[in-house]
Amino acid sequence: MSSGKRVRDLMKDIFEFPHIPYWFTIRQAIGIIKSAGLEKAPHHMVVLVFEEKYHLVGTLGIKEILRGLEPVYLKTSSSHEHSAHEGGMALSLVWDTMFDMSNKDVLQKPVSDILYPIEHFAGTDDHLAKAVYTMLSDDLFLLPVLEDKRKLVGIVTLQDIFNELSGPIA
DSSP, X not given: OOTTOBHHHHOBOGGXXXXXXXXXXXXXXXXXXXXXXXXXXXXXXOEEEEOTTOOEEEEEOHHHHHHHHSOHHHHSOOSSOOOHHHHHHHHHHHHHHHTOTTOHXXXXXXXXXXXXXXXXXXXXXXXXXXXXXXXXXXXXXXXXEEETTTEEEEEEEHHHHHHHHHOOOO
16 A cells, blocks of 8 residues: 555545435335345445435444344343243244334334444545544444545545555455
């Protein structure tokens, strides 16, 4: 990798990623993910979530949707112990109904309830090493790129940085 490579050299346009408003429902997000083919793509593919003024507020992937569909009682620890057999049977029953697409209450929740919030950004002039450090430190697949610390102008992905670092293999 050239020592002069900057984030702007590898960033992608935000419109290369599927995107939705934060008030979309989980049902609508599932439709977007399926129509974009993201359910067949690597696990790191996400949909960008924007607010009214087109400020990026978060990302939404398959992992966030599955967590959003998870019944509340599985998210809290139970006060009583189950045997492995009883617990396995209970989880099996939950699994069978967990993704029932007729469950309107869960599917009508807005994606803002389950999205992964955007907390880290890169600048267009930041060195790729700084972007990699941020992404690895915070377990991020992508990093939004801001111009003048305000305007969202692109996205840099860990995959693109890896491809740049690894270069052609002889």
